[in-house]
Amino acid sequence: MRTALLQITSSDDPAANLGMVRERLADAARQGAEFILTPEVTNCLSTSTTHQRAVLRTDEDDPTLAALRQQAADLGVWLLIGSLALKTRDADGRFANRSVLIDPDGAVVARYDKIHMFDVQVSETETYRESATYRPGTRAVVADMPFGKLGLSICYDLRFPHLYAALAQAGAQVLTVPSAFSPVTGPAHWQSLLRARAIETGCYVLAPAQTGTHPTSRGRQRTTHGHSLAVSPWGEVLIDAGTDPGIHIFDLDVSSVAEARLKVPSLTHLRHFDGP
DSSP: OEEEEEEBOOOSOHHHHHHHHHHHHHHHHHTTOSEEEOOTTSSOOOSOHHHHHHHOOBGGGOHHHHHHHHHHHHHTOEEEEEEEEEBOOOTTOOBEEEEEEEOTTSOEEEEEEOOSOOEEEOSSSOEEEGGGTBOOOOOOOEEEETTEEEEEOOGGGGGOHHHHHHHHHTTOSEEEOOBOOOTTTIIIIIHHHHHHHHHHHTOEEEEOBBEEEOOOSSSOOOEEEOOOEEEOTTSOEEEEOTTSOEEEEEEOOTHHHHHHHHHOOGGGGOOOOOOO
16 A cells, blocks of 8 residues: 655644645645555644643544545545544543544544653653643554554554554554654654564554644744654664655555564564563
């Protein structure tokens, strides 16, 4: 399946981001892409909770989701919106960080809410408390695609290999890791972790990423690492998008999954054990 990773620089303006993403989707489809993936927080990258409360919408009312569902149908493509920042009806007012898989008819076939919250201090000047504004998901998700099965995850999930082992054991042949990765941890860990998840599971790993310095009207400005990656089931880097926004296309062939797993069938060797 001809597959496209979109590397973008989202702002905190959902309408502006939607226009930009729609142009990129149309361009990717013109280049023959049948499966297109966008990064984490495609609709709005913001550090201001006040601004998010003003501009975000619920799943059923979100204009980005509605427009991209229609565009997927118009283009006849599979689309993974890496994630949308969405309002919920939770009593504490926290948002959802939700990945959405859309089929060529424009129907939503899977939703996944990010399980692991990025609560870290990566440097003296860069601290994140994602759980203060986003509620964690509780359910891992595998979705059916024409080529087989897709396992969904988002960004910080990448550091928890048991999630990916569970997805692979549930049949996933391709793992998605849409991200807005920190420029502090990115150079040290991004490629190593993605390659490790591919090697451990014998899956393709597809990681469309936000990149660059993100325009903001309120709150602290953010910069992200870029380097969207596609990694083969043998751990080879098929695409490294660097730091410029763009469209990166390759052919996804899941026969490579069976080949890698035949060579090193580690998923069949998992054992339960006692202790420590």
